[in-house]
Amino acid sequence: MNESVGNVTVLDHPLIQHKLTIMRNKETSIAGFRRLLREIAHLMCYEVTRDLELELIDIETPMAPMKSPSIKGKKLVFASILRAGNGLLDGMLDLVPAARVAHIGMYRDHETLEPVEYYFKAPSSLEDRLVIVVDPMLATANSATAAIEKLKERGATDIRFLCLLAAPEGIKHFTEAHPDVPVFTAAIDSHLNEKGYIVPGLGDAGDRMYGTK
């Protein structure tokens, strides 16, 4: 069973946990890391969307007309915090191909660890849509809180945050800043180091996805 404490849910499906272990291993190749992130995104997307409301719509099968369940309301929005968010985004879009996509470019200033925004592009109507923000690492939570601030300014009211790993410090910062935004993660690690990396973590998710350093 997934475990929830307050607003934070740890998705402990055995496949998610198994794949995460392989991703954490520093010997895992770039191709393997990318593939696993996409696969975990499928499993996490399934969990994060499991309470979406359905409505019955009229269709005709080759055999007969019927009323069949379909997701109610406007198309979902997936908001990727660049660049590592794109690894989760790809997997989410595999499952919900009609979702709208927002891209939020934030990088961490390595000195201050503060987020610097360099790009923001989102669908014009965020009201009345579920917005799922994705970023594999909730470390200081500076980028995530700033990104969600921006989405709220643009009208989003129904927001969820999905990450792979979270640090306790990041969870505290995030849930204080946005108590209305549920967080879904595959694991909560020990702590942040002095450079703002999650320990034991998996290193720099963007570097491991794209082979940069």
Ligand code: URA
């Ligand atoms: N971002 C990463 O990619 N890794 C961390 O450990 C923290 C932030």
